[in-house]
Amino acid sequence: WPKKAMEGRDEDIRPCICCHKGCLGRAFEGKPLCCSVNPAVGRERYYEIKKAETPKKILVAGGGIAGMEASRVAALRGHHVTMMEKSGELGGHVIPGSKPDFKYDDRRLLDWYCRQMRELNIDVRMDTEATEENIMAEKPDAVIVATGSKDIALNVPGINRPNVCTASEVLNGTKQAEKRVAMIGGGLVGCETALWLARQGREVTIVEMQGDIILSKSPVPHMNRIMLIDLLNQAKVKVITNNSLLEVKAGSIIIIDNHFSRSELLCDTVVTAAGYKPYNQLFRRLNGKFAELYLVGDAYAAADIQNAIWTANEVALHI
Ligand SMILES: Cc1cc2nc3c(=O)[nH]c(=O)nc-3n(C[C@H](O)[C@H](O)[C@H](O)COP(=O)(O)OP(=O)(O)OC[C@H]3O[C@@H](n4cnc5c(N)ncnc54)[C@H](O)[C@@H]3O)c2cc1C
Ligand code: SF4
Incomplete structure (x- = not known):
C-alpha cells in the first residue's frame, strides 16, 4: 500500500474493516498474524498471485464478496472471468451488513471490490441468475460457485x-x-x-x-x-x-x-x-458435470467476511 499511496492511488488501497479477526484475534488464539481482507499478509511467499501457465475460461456464480474475490484473483492470474449476479447490486450480505453508520469500513471494502471488478474488466452480468443451462452454454473450463447463504x-x-x-x-x-x-x-x-x-x-x-x-x-x-x-x-x-x-x-x-x-x-x-445456512443447490446440480467445480464463501460454510475472502482466494490461486 505505500507504493499506491505515493502514486496517489488511494482508491486501490484495500481498506481495513476493523474486525480484528485475522490479526489480533488470531494472535490471541496462538496463530500467526494475518488479515481477514488480505490472506497473503505474513505469508506473502505462499499466497503470491502468479500468472497461470494456461489461461482458462472461468465462470463465477454469485457476486458477493466471495464471488468478487475469486473473480479478482483469477483475473489477475490471466484467466478470462465471467461473473453472474442474480440481483441488481454486487455485495450480497455486505449490502445490509454495511448499512449502519458504524459499519462504514465494510462499505469501503465493498466499494473497493466493485472498483476492482471495473479495473480488471471482468465480464460482470447483473440481473443474471446462474443456472445449469446458461453455465453449460458458456462452456467454461472451471466453475466457482459463490451463491452465499440464506436466513435460517x-x-x-x-x-x-x-x-x-x-x-x-x-x-x-x-x-x-x-x-x-x-x-x-x-x-x-x-x-x-x-x-x-x-x-x-x-x-x-x-x-x-x-x-x-x-x-x-x-x-x-x-x-x-x-x-x-x-x-x-x-x-x-x-x-x-x-x-x-x-x-x-x-x-x-x-x-x-x-x-x-x-x-x-x-x-x-x-x-x-x-443465523444463516449455505445456499448451494446450484453446486449440487452441477456436481459431476464439470471437471473443475469449486464451492466458496457462505455457500461452502455460512460464516463471515474472512471465510468468504479466504476460501475464494485459495481456490482462485490454484486454478
Ligand atoms: C446483516 C449482516 C451483517 C453482517 N455483518 C458482518 C460483519 O460485521 N463481519 C463479518 O465478517 N461478516 C458479517 N456478515 C456475514 C458476511 O457478510 C457474509 O459471511 C459474507 O458476506 C458472505 O459472502 P458470500 O459472497 O459468500 O455470500 P453472499 O453475501 O450471500 O453473496 C452471494 C451472492 O450470490 C448471489 N446469488 C445467489 N445465487 C445465485 C445464482 N444462482 N446466480 C447468480 N447469483 C446468485 C446473491 O444474490 C448474492 O449477491 C454479516 C451478514 C449479514 C446478513
Ligand atoms: S481487516 Fe485485517 S488488519 Fe483490519 S482488523 Fe481485520 S484482520 Fe485486522
Whole structure:
C-alpha cells in the first residue's frame, strides 16, 4: 500500500474493516498474524498471485464478496472471468451488513471490490441468475460457485405475521421496525442491528437462547465483542438470555427459558437474526458435470467476511 499511496492511488488501497479477526484475534488464539481482507499478509511467499501457465475460461456464480474475490484473483492470474449476479447490486450480505453508520469500513471494502471488478474488466452480468443451462452454454473450463447463504427460518406459530421480518430486510429498508422491537438472536448480526435500531429511537430487547450474547459459532474477537456489549448498554438495549422464541402474536411474543418456563414480551415488531445456512443447490446440480467445480464463501460454510475472502482466494490461486 505505500507504493499506491505515493502514486496517489488511494482508491486501490484495500481498506481495513476493523474486525480484528485475522490479526489480533488470531494472535490471541496462538496463530500467526494475518488479515481477514488480505490472506497473503505474513505469508506473502505462499499466497503470491502468479500468472497461470494456461489461461482458462472461468465462470463465477454469485457476486458477493466471495464471488468478487475469486473473480479478482483469477483475473489477475490471466484467466478470462465471467461473473453472474442474480440481483441488481454486487455485495450480497455486505449490502445490509454495511448499512449502519458504524459499519462504514465494510462499505469501503465493498466499494473497493466493485472498483476492482471495473479495473480488471471482468465480464460482470447483473440481473443474471446462474443456472445449469446458461453455465453449460458458456462452456467454461472451471466453475466457482459463490451463491452465499440464506436466513435460517424459525418454525414457530405466527412467524408469517406481517409484524415479523429479518434483520437484512430492516437494514435494507424493505421492512420498517415500529417502536418496540424484539430481536430474536443475539449473535453479531442481531446485536449490531439492535444497536442501529436503538440509536434511531426504538426500544429493543434481544432474546438469545444461549447464556450470553455474541457467542456465535464464528467467534467475534474479544475487543470487538466487549465494545459492542458496552455500546448496547449505552443505547439501553435490553438482553434476555437462555430464552427461545415459542410463538409470535399480534402485539407480543411468547418465549420459553431453559427450565421450560414461559413468559410474554410486548412488542410491535419482531426481527429475526437466527443465523444463516449455505445456499448451494446450484453446486449440487452441477456436481459431476464439470471437471473443475469449486464451492466458496457462505455457500461452502455460512460464516463471515474472512471465510468468504479466504476460501475464494485459495481456490482462485490454484486454478
Ligand atoms: C446483516 C449482516 C451483517 C453482517 N455483518 C458482518 C460483519 O460485521 N463481519 C463479518 O465478517 N461478516 C458479517 N456478515 C456475514 C458476511 O457478510 C457474509 O459471511 C459474507 O458476506 C458472505 O459472502 P458470500 O459472497 O459468500 O455470500 P453472499 O453475501 O450471500 O453473496 C452471494 C451472492 O450470490 C448471489 N446469488 C445467489 N445465487 C445465485 C445464482 N444462482 N446466480 C447468480 N447469483 C446468485 C446473491 O444474490 C448474492 O449477491 C454479516 C451478514 C449479514 C446478513
Ligand atoms: S484482520 Fe481485520 S482488523 Fe485486522 S488488519 Fe485485517 S481487516 Fe483490519
